[in-house]
Amino acid sequence: MGIQVPARWDWELMPLEGVGPLCFGMPVTEVAAVLSGMxxxxxxxxDPFAEILGVEFGRGRAKxxxxxxxxxxRLFCVAVDAVQGPQVTLWxxxxxxxxxxxxxxxxLHAHWCEVLDVSYGPRGNPGVNELGLVVRVQEVAGGVVTRPVMVGRTWADRCTDDWEGAIPECEWVGRLWPHPGGTASWPPxxxxxxxxxxxxPF
Structure with a gap:
């Protein structure tokens, strides 16, 4: 069950192409223009090892x-905050x-039905390369909930691999996908x- 946040935007994931009003490949100015209300x-x-610019958008000054x-x-990756961000849907x-x-x-149900090919990165996060989707977790008041991270077609190969994929390092830092007896965060x-x-940066 998700967290209820007033006036949460509804965005649809268009695998490998974009999410909500964002299309992979957009320049920063265009991204800012289509994120009305932010x-x-x-x-x-x-990322400490690559020239990747992160730009954070929000409602209000500190959200x-x-x-x-x-x-x-060019935009290649989007992550959504679990509390303040849009509700992203897939199918x-x-x-x-x-x-x-x-x-x-x-x-996993979709995997067993041969609809999706789910894989897990070295730090245990599930995702689907052919959708350009990785599911991370975020700590909130009351527990841990999901935070989708999405990439475009050019960057989707091995996107679930947090060592070799294109998703920037800052998105892998923090809480790990919950596993019994597993480490709670990375780096420990x-x-x-x-x-x-x-x-x-966060």
Whole structure:
């Protein structure tokens, strides 16, 4: 069951092409223009190893809703905040702010029926390369809920692989997909990274 947020936008995922009003390949100015009702909150380096620009949009001054990522000035990845972001749907199924186990059952049912080819990245996040979709989790008051991360066709190959795929490093940092006995977050407390001073922006 999802979190109820007043006036949540409804966006449909168009696999590999876009989500809601956003189309992969758009420049930053066009993304800002189509996100009516949102303002740009900040820009940041999204990956310690690649030139990826992250641009955060939100309602109000401190409520991020949509994280957009650009390479060579073009939109290639979108992530939706579980609390403030739009409700993203795929084939009528909600993807935002769901109980992880419920959404995982939906994906695995489609996998067993040979509708989708679900795979898991090294840190345990499920996704579907042919949809350009990875499902992450986000900690909220009362638990952990789902946060969809989507990429365009050019970047979908191995998108569920958090080591070799195109999704920026900042989207992999934080809470991990819940597994019994598994580590709660990455990097784990006290872990030394080799990021040459780069820190995840959130």
């Amino acid at each position: 303002t740009e909150l900040r820009r940041f380096q999204a 991020p809703a949509v994280y957009s990522y650009f390479v060579d000035g 009528g199924r909600e993807l935002t702010a769901c109980a992880p186990a419920d959404l995982e059952r939906f994906l 407390p006290g872990h030394k990274t080799h990021w040459a001073g780069w820190q995840p």
